[in-house]
Amino acid sequence: MHRQRRRVVRPATLFTVLLFAGSLAACGGSGGSGGSGGDDGTLTLWTFKQSHVAALQAAADAYREESGVAIEVEAVTPDEAFVTRTQAAAQTGDLPDLFETHIHGDDFTFGGAGLLEDLSDDVTDEWLSRYSEAVRDAGTVTPDYYEDSLAPDSNLAGIEEGQRFSVPLTMGTFGIVYADAERLAQAGVTEPPATWEEFIDVLAAVDEEFPENGGLSVGLQSPTTGLEWILQPMAYGQLGQDGFEALFSDDANTDFASPDGRAVLENYGEIQPYWTPGTQTLPIDQADLSFAQGESSFLVGGTFTLAFLEQNGFDTDNLMTFPVPAPSGGAIPELTLAPFGLTGLSVSATTGDKEGALGFLEYMAAPDVAADFAQAALDVPSTDLGDDPTQAVGPVLGQMMETLSSAAEAYNPGDTTYKPSGYDGEEVAALLMEYTPLARTDAAGAGGEMADLITSYWNQQR
Amino acid sequence: MKLTERGRAVGRSGRLREAAWGYTFVAPAMVLFAVMGLYTIGYGFSLSFAEWNGFTPNWTWVGLDNYADLLWRDPVHAPAVREAATNTLWVVIAVPVLTIAISFPLAVLLNSVKRFSGVLRSVYFLPHVTAGVAVYFSWQYILEPNGAINTLLGALGLGSLEQPQGWLGNPDTALGTLVVVMVWSAVPVAVLLYLAALQSVDPAVLEAAQIDGAGWWRTNSAVVWPLVRTTTLVVGLLELRDALQGFQVFLVMTNGGPGNHTNVLGLQTYTYAFQSELRPTLGLASALGWLLFLAALLIALLSHRATRKAA
DSSP: OHHHHHHHHHHHHHHHHHHHHHHHHHHTOOOOOOSSTTTTSEEEEEESOGGGHHHHHHHHHHHHHHHSOEEEEEEOOSHHHHHHHHHHHHHHTOOOSEEEEETTTHHHHHHHTTOBOOOTTTSOHHHHTTBOGGGTTTTBOOHHHHHHHTSTTOTTTTOOTTOBOOEEEEEEOEEEEEEEHHHHHHTTOOSOOSSHHHHHHHHHHHHHHOTTTOSEEOOTTSTHHHIIIIIHHHHHHHHHHHHHHHTTSSOTTTSTTSHHHHHHHHHHGGGGGGBOTTGGGOOHHHHHHHHHTTSOSEEEEETTHHHHHHHTTOOGGGEEEEEOOOOTTOSSSSOOBOOEEEEEEEEBTTOSOHHHHHHHHHHHTSHHHHHHHHHHHTSOBSBOOOSOHHHHHOHHHHHHHHHBOOOTTSBOTTOOTTSOTTOOHHHHHHHHHHHTTSOSSOHHHHHHHHHHHHHHHHHHHO | OHHHHHHHHHHHHHHHHHHHHHHHHHHHHHHHIIIIIIIHHHHHHHHTTEEOOSSSSSOEEOTTHHHHIIIIIOTTHHHHHHHHHHHHHHHHHHHHHHHHHHHHHHHHHHHHOOSSHHHHHHHHHHHHHHOSHHHHHHHHHHHSTTSHHHHHHHHTTOGGGOOTTOTTTSHHHHHHHHHHHHHHHHHHHHHHHHHHHHHTSOHHHHHHHHHTTOOHHHIIIIIIHHHTHHHHHHHHHHHHHHHHHOOHHHHHHTTTOSTTTTOOHHHHHHHHHHSSTTOSOHHHHHHHHHHHHHHHHHHHHHHHHHHHHHO
């Protein structure tokens, strides 16, 4: 009987166990090499920017004609989906061959985890010379970034000094005010404000002329937009580089709770009457959209905002753009904004065709290719297009590029090395929101809370 | 004798074969459960004792550090979790209470309607059918500074109640507004459950109450309400679980804002997992998820005891 029972039950048990084992093994990752190169010859490129897909695909198609290497560009959006899909692909060995990454963000995290090729030996000086000087080092691990990577909870863990995990594709900056030129003219404003005080006066004048839609929009559902796009450039102009960076230190004499910090916050608080109602609930895209649809007269964004406005029907000839200005009497009276690398191209460590992938990166750095890409994506390319970029990329983008400055004292929002490594801008900025636009505390209260939180990041780092 | 034994043996063999085939047929379901259930639960639980950003091949084991950091130790994470826990507590209290307070009387009314009852029940069930991300976006538009609610209040001469920054833009009204949206989504199923319970109430009991002189209010509060107590507990438990662990409405409508005024524990877990700028906080997300699970388990046990008492 037992023998009979075994004869019947054994195959079924074996089948069940095999099914279990097979499924669990599948969960454990395939251990495959990933990437498409070497299979059917088509490489894949993942980008998190929908607005770059068509422009990158056009460049990839042109590259195929030149090299025979086919590349398929795929958008993986929004950012959370890009991150989770990459996480899943990293575990299953199904990474794409190429990535468009945030420079000094995803590229370092992915690189530190071993997902990307170190390009430091592949990118030649001649290749680098095609990029604008300001972004030639973008994508390279500098001593500061390496130091940051050693802190507990760092998102850069695993990187080594001197490694390069991306080459720059686009550059730009934050802290650009977009204003509806026609409405400003109707309110008697025909020139961009030169100081913070003039900016507040312009806000007041337009608000008086257009009480329904004369305000300032910014996507404060991500609170960092207020802190990093408005307060920080203004504070940099007010205090100069050293004083500005000291705001983020744990020194009570110089942090946000100090007299300097309070003065910065009080200046920032002057915007309070001019926020577009409800702007604290808007994501960045919706804030941009509200400006494009005429619900506000001012918008603060970055160089990348221009493409979005045009795509959503705003007449770019009706734009007045200027950097967030410094207060009069500030350390840097004529504040300018320095460009920094925004996105870059990276090669996956698992690609089967590194040569073909690298060739595409170098191809994208060519001035004519970069100009075509910029025009199609309406985004500022990292490639140096000469003294008159307008000729290469058209008037709107050209004008934007001319506002970027290479002056030594220009504010560079891409430099975050003075902040503690565990610094979470969203949390700090949420405290700033309590001051304005939520008006639930005053400058001293907000400054104290911000200083305490930043000090806790420093303590955490130690 | 031999024939009988052989017959028994064949019978046993047949049963065993049948059982084996049964096991074979349920094997795919067991595999699915093993992969989707046991494997992920085990994986998630072990992750709560590790530090990982999802990209590196290896985890860094940190023991109970994630739990300690979330509950008291970390000067950055612990206050954020406390704030989210306070908001969650309000939601966990308000959503079940309001859902029951609205759905029971509504079910009694619907149960007593003789004409168009089918149409009315369909109308009240609509929010459940349509609830989802699209509806949350619609609510956003309705709650904007220039949205329908403010416009309606203005038209009714109740301008003083309007919210100039929108109902989600004012920290004093944002959480309460989200609770209202959650209750709006929850009432249909609760009404359905109450209607089912009301169908099972013996009409003779109601008749006896009326003969004894009980009016509508007295009949429903003193007779019907105690009779549907088990359903009330089930509704309360379901809504409590949703309020404790759900975060979609918060993610879509406010993402925890303005500031952090509508951040809840479910959303904080999501933030640690997917919105932490690639920091190695997946372990924190998992640990917070398990803490939420423990809270839900505790509540379930308490309600189970309460249900048994009620029964």
